[in-house]
Amino acid sequence: MSGRTLVHLEAFVRETVLPRTHPNTAERRRVLEALGEAGGLCTARTVEMSSADVILCTREAGHYDPDDLPGFKRGKPDGTPGGWHPAGGAIWSDAGAASYPHMTV
Incomplete structure (x- = not known):
């Protein structure tokens, strides 16, 4: 994957996928892990x-x-x-x- 494709994919995940996950769910945890933001x-x-x-x-x-x-x-x-x-x-x-x-x- 090109760097530009990864940027678009990350933007899609942040703008579309993450807002559709409910707090305190395994789905949200997986999305945050994929974004590298599960440290908290x-x-x-x-x-x-x-x-x-x-x-x-x-x-x-x-x-x-x-x-x-x-x-x-x-x-x-x-x-x-x-x-x-x-x-x-x-x-x-x-x-x-x-x-x-x-x-x-």
Whole structure:
């Protein structure tokens, strides 16, 4: 690819793709990683035991608070992550057996 093509591709991603991604989603994380701007995101990860897939937290770095329990642990069925790590349907704490807190990815 020529340098000019890469500039056009980056502009397209910034102007069209990035604005269409929702905050705190794996899709947004992938776009920011492709742009080289994922440095401010949390690096905690866990492993889905049934598939062995690695799941990366989709929130900003420094959000983790073990005392801010997810909605379902506070007795509310809202499923909000509280201060724990979320990605897709997964919510986990650093204490989980398959969790890697704030590792370099």
